[in-house]
Amino acid sequence: xxxxxxxxxxxxxxxxxxxxxxxxxxxxxxxxxxxxxxxxxxxxxxxxxxxxxxxxxxxxxxxxxxxxxxxxxxxxxxxxxxxxxxxxxxxxxxxxxxxxxxxxxxxxxxxxxxxxxxxxxxxxxxxxxxxxxxxxxxxxxxxxxxxxxxxxxxxxxxxxxxxxxxxxxxxxxxxxxxxxxxxxxxxxxxxxxxxxxxxxxxxxxxxx
Amino acid sequence: xxxxxxxxxxxxxxxxxxxxxxxxxxxxxxxxxxxxxxxxxxxxxxxxxxxxxxxxxxxxxxxxxxxxxxxxxxxxxxxxxxxxxxxxxxxxxxxxxxxxxxxxxxxxxxxxxxxxxxxxxxxxxxxxxxxxxxxxxxxxxx
Numbered sequence: 001x002x003x004x005x006x007x008x009x010x011x012x013x014x015x016x017x018x019x020x021x022x023x024x025x026x027x028x029x030x031x032x033x034x035x036x037x038x039x040x041x042x043x044x045x046x047x048x049x050x051x052x053x054x055x056x057x058x059x060x061x062x063x064x065x066x067x068x069x070x071x072x073x074x075x076x077x078x079x080x081x082x083x084x085x086x087x088x089x090x091x092x093x094x095x096x097x098x099x100x101x102x103x104x105x106x107x108x109x110x111x112x113x114x115x116x117x118x119x120x121x122x123x124x125x126x127x128x129x130x131x132x133x134x135x136x137x138x139x140x141x142x143x144x145x146x147x148x149x150x151x152x153x154x155x156x157x158x159x160x161x162x163x164x165x166x167x168x169x170x171x172x173x174x175x176x177x178x179x180x181x182x183x184x185x186x187x188x189x190x191x192x193x194x195x196x197x198x199x200x201x202x203x204x205x206x207x208x
Numbered sequence: 209x210x211x212x213x214x215x216x217x218x219x220x221x222x223x224x225x226x227x228x229x230x231x232x233x234x235x236x237x238x239x240x241x242x243x244x245x246x247x248x249x250x251x252x253x254x255x256x257x258x259x260x261x262x263x264x265x266x267x268x269x270x271x272x273x274x275x276x277x278x279x280x281x282x283x284x285x286x287x288x289x290x291x292x293x294x295x296x297x298x299x300x301x302x303x304x305x306x307x308x309x310x311x312x313x314x315x316x317x318x319x320x321x322x323x324x325x326x327x328x329x330x331x332x333x334x335x336x337x338x339x340x341x342x343x344x345x346x347x348x349x350x
Contacts, residue, residue, distance in 0.1 A: 057289075058340070109290075120292070
């Protein structure tokens with residue numbers, strides 16, 4: 001029976017009292033590599049598995065992390081009555097962060113679109129030249145929100161590319177900061193319908 | 209032993225004597241020859257068989273890959289996603305791995321030097337950032 005407070009009747013799906021704090025881990029890998037689950041039993045593609053040819057890069061210290069949607073929205077306006085409908089089209093996802101850990105250059109090179117580094121003890125060398133627009137990556141963002149139960153949520157961006165101009169802030173009395181890092185999650189039409197941009201996975205045995 | 213068998217024996221022994229003192233098998237060596245030369249068995253002690261009979265033995269025609277690697281040279285694969293140049297090795301050789309996954313054949317004297325570049329075998333090695341264990345593997349034997 002409905003409460004006097006106005007609770008609706010019928011089938012109701014309510015949210016869990018779960019709140020997630022802080023940034024996820026950030027990993028990326030050349031998109032030639034297969035996913036860890038490629039796909040899983042439910043036809044979802046997610047997770048990374050480092051190989052000799054395609055290692056997984058792990059970012060260490062970063063801040064100002066955000067994942068956003070880029071959508072074109074146009075309303076169907078009927079001047080006589082107002083907006084009758086809306087046309088939305090997802091363009092890409094935008095994952096942004098600022099990076100404090102810059103070494104080794106091997107891990108920074110894809111981010112700032114440098115050349116393939118050469119490592120020769122005790123040197124590490126890399127150039128900045130023209131940008132190769134044909135490099136794509138998988139980006140994997142897992143976040144454990146309950147350490148004891150190992151509950152986690154993860155986001156796998158299928159076809160990502162580092163874009164936009166970056167800035168290295170060199171401030172007196174503060175760490176160097178590589179800012180302006182933007183990773184666009186582009187459409188991957190090799191993915192099944194509904195997973196073209198990303199796949200979000202949640203693991204929580206106590207709640208699911 | 210007939211005349212034909214003697215001829216084969218003499219040819220093989222001459223080849224081995226010529227190559228003593230070098231660790232590099234000839235490029236034209238067959239897998240069977242590489243195994244024989246790297247096995248440490250002297251030519252005089254080796255049991256010599258007629259050519260036809262030797263070829264008929266499957267074990268010698270298709271030797272295990274592990275036996276081929278047990279010779280004078282070791283194959284080392286780079287796991288580092290960069291062009292990796294290593295100088296100052298014990299043998300004095302310079303090695304270049306073009307990218308991650310590249311394989312170079314190295315002198316056995318340099319294997320320990322190369323593998324010691326792998327980091328994180330003990331906790332005190334670790335220089336990882338932000339909770340990382342500092343493990344860093346540059347090379348693996350294959």
